[in-house]
Amino acid sequence: MIRLRLAGVALAALLAGCAASPPLRDGLPAAAPRAIALDGTPFFPQEDFQCGPAALATLLVASGVDVTPEALAPEVFIPGRKGSLSLELIGAARRHGRLPYVLATTADEMVAELESGRPVLVLQNLGAGPLPAWHYAVLIGYDAERNVALLRSGSEQRLEMKWQRFAGTWHRGGRFALTTLPPGEIPAHATPARYLEAVAGLEAAGQRQAASAAYDAAIARWPEEPLAWLGRANVALAAGDREVAADAYLRAIELEPGNAAARNNLAELLLGAGCLEESRRQVERAAVLAAGTTLEAAVAESRARIRATRASVSRCALEGRDWPD
Amino acid sequence: MQLDSFRRACVALVSLGIVSLGLQAPAVAGVVSTAEAVAAARGENPRAVVDAAMARADVQGKLAELGVDAAAIEGRLAALSEQEVAKLAAQIESAPAGGDALAVIGIVFVVLIILELVGVIDIFKKA
Numbered sequence: 001m002i003r004l005r006l007a008g009v010a011l012a013a014l015l016a017g018c019a020a021s022p023p024l025r026d027g028l029p030a031a032a033p034r035a036i037a038l039d040g041t042p043f044f045p046q047e048d049f050q051c052g053p054a055a056l057a058t059l060l061v062a063s064g065v066d067v068t069p070e071a072l073a074p075e076v077f078i079p080g081r082k083g084s085l086s087l088e089l090i091g092a093a094r095r096h097g098r099l100p101y102v103l104a105t106t107a108d109e110m111v112a113e114l115e116s117g118r119p120v121l122v123l124q125n126l127g128a129g130p131l132p133a134w135h136y137a138v139l140i141g142y143d144a145e146r147n148v149a150l151l152r153s154g155s156e157q158r159l160e161m162k163w164q165r166f167a168g169t170w171h172r173g174g175r176f177a178l179t180t181l182p183p184g185e186i187p188a189h190a191t192p193a194r195y196l197e198a199v200a201g202l203e204a205a206g207q208r209q210a211a212s213a214a215y216d217a218a219i220a221r222w223p224e225e226p227l228a229w230l231g232r233a234n235v236a237l238a239a240g241d242r243e244v245a246a247d248a249y250l251r252a253i254e255l256e257p258g259n260a261a262a263r264n265n266l267a268e269l270l271l272g273a274g275c276l277e278e279s280r281r282q283v284e285r286a287a288v289l290a291a292g293t294t295l296e297a298a299v300a301e302s303r304a305r306i307r308a309t310r311a312s313v314s315r316c317a318l319e320g321r322d323w324p325d
Numbered sequence: 326m327q328l329d330s331f332r333r334a335c336v337a338l339v340s341l342g343i344v345s346l347g348l349q350a351p352a353v354a355g356v357v358s359t360a361e362a363v364a365a366a367r368g369e370n371p372r373a374v375v376d377a378a379m380a381r382a383d384v385q386g387k388l389a390e391l392g393v394d395a396a397a398i399e400g401r402l403a404a405l406s407e408q409e410v411a412k413l414a415a416q417i418e419s420a421p422a423g424g425d426a427l428a429v430i431g432i433v434f435v436v437l438i439i440l441e442l443v444g445v446i447d448i449f450k451k452a
Contacts, residue, residue: 049424051424052422052423055423074394075401077393078391078393078422079392080390080391081424082422082424083423083424084424085413085417086420087405087412087413087416088413090405091401091402091404091405094404095404125421132421134422173421193363193366197360197363199359200359200360200362201409203359203360204358204359204360204405204406204407204409205405227366230362231359234358234359237356259362261361261362261365264356264357265356268355268356293365294368295357295365298357302355305354
């Protein structure tokens with residue numbers, strides 16, 4: 001009987017997700033506050049299966065967007081899956097002009113975001129093993145002394161969950177954590193590569209103005225980062241602003257002479273401006289740089305098209321500039 | 326050679342379908358998008374654009390099968406980069422879909438009660 005009782009307790013412990021993570025006070029970065037509670041975070045009690053829209057609305061409204069879970073449901077919910085996928089939460093955040101940023105898989109970044117006043121959307125697995133139960137909640141704070149995580153979750157406005165249980169469910173959920181930022185704000189622990197990947201996604205979603213503000217912020221923070229300049233140039237070119245785009249491509253090439261994408265796009269810009277001769281020269285350089293890289297096919301396509309273009313009578317609209325060798 | 330031209334024909338057909346649906350197309354023809362450049366900097370997926378054209382049509386069909394309103398699908402996919410659509414195509418049926426945890430917790434509770442009733446476990450009784 002005792003053995004069976006132990007088995008029951010072990011099963012309950014397993015279901016409760018008691019992974020081997022330490023109490024919060026042992027894992028908290030030394031400089032972090034002992035307790036945070038973003039009590040001003042809005043709360044949307046979830047309807048059936050709608051924790052995705054509810055959690056995303058919580059984040060978006062906290063970052064200044066006027067939206068409801070009901071409005072978000074048609075943008076993220078998949079009836080056949082009775083839930084929402086994280087990639088689609090990311091897409092929906094972009095549609096509402098916010099920059100979705102996936103945090104690293106350590107709790108430190110979540111703590112840093114909370115410190116910056118931004119709640120964090122997390123994916124939890126509340127089940128175990130063959131019975132997973134995927135659930136989105138919003139982390140709004142923690143208390144190291146009482147060893148709890150504070151969550152907006154389901155129909156609970158302020159759910160206190162033992163830190164180890166929270167960490168365990170988050171771990172089994174694949175450690176997915178997301179913040180959404182107004183364009184121009186940069187996450188506390190952002191790296192250029194991860195931040196620019198996030199902004200490129202915003203750009204791909206057609207949010208040109210938001211992406212432009214975010215590239216400007218990246219350039220202000222990391223002025224030596226060629227991809228930030230490439231991003232600014234691509235957005236400007238798409239908006240028809242050739243002068244700004246040309247300057248930014250030149251800067252990207254100056255910072256990284258081997259950047260085939262910047263060369264290729266500069267060639268496309270020159271082609272559009274009627275500067276065929278210079279366009280041909282630049283695309284040849286791009287083709288050499290791209291040889292053997294993942295951009296080889298894309299550049300080859302540009303090169304073929306530019307080579308096939310006949311000289312037109314129109315004049316080059318970008319005379320009087322020095323182009324890179 | 327034949328396969329190559331078949332593949333090209335497929336891509337052209339799918340691309341045409343996508344363009345006619347008004348889905349995301351490169352803002353300026355021939356420009357390497359920032360998302361592509363970011364992926365390239367990490368040495369990822371060389372055929373991203375070609376594959377994504379197919380992936381987009383693929384995801385579109387799957388979302389419709391899974392009950393998403395046809396009118397909403399276009400806008401949902403337009404919010405994703407080519408690389409992300411390819412990822413979605415691969416994961417749409419398997420990736421975790423955060424929904425309602427209560428149903429599963431309910432099942433676990435019922436299982437525990439059954440185990441308790443048939444005497445396998447003994448966690449609900451008072452000492």
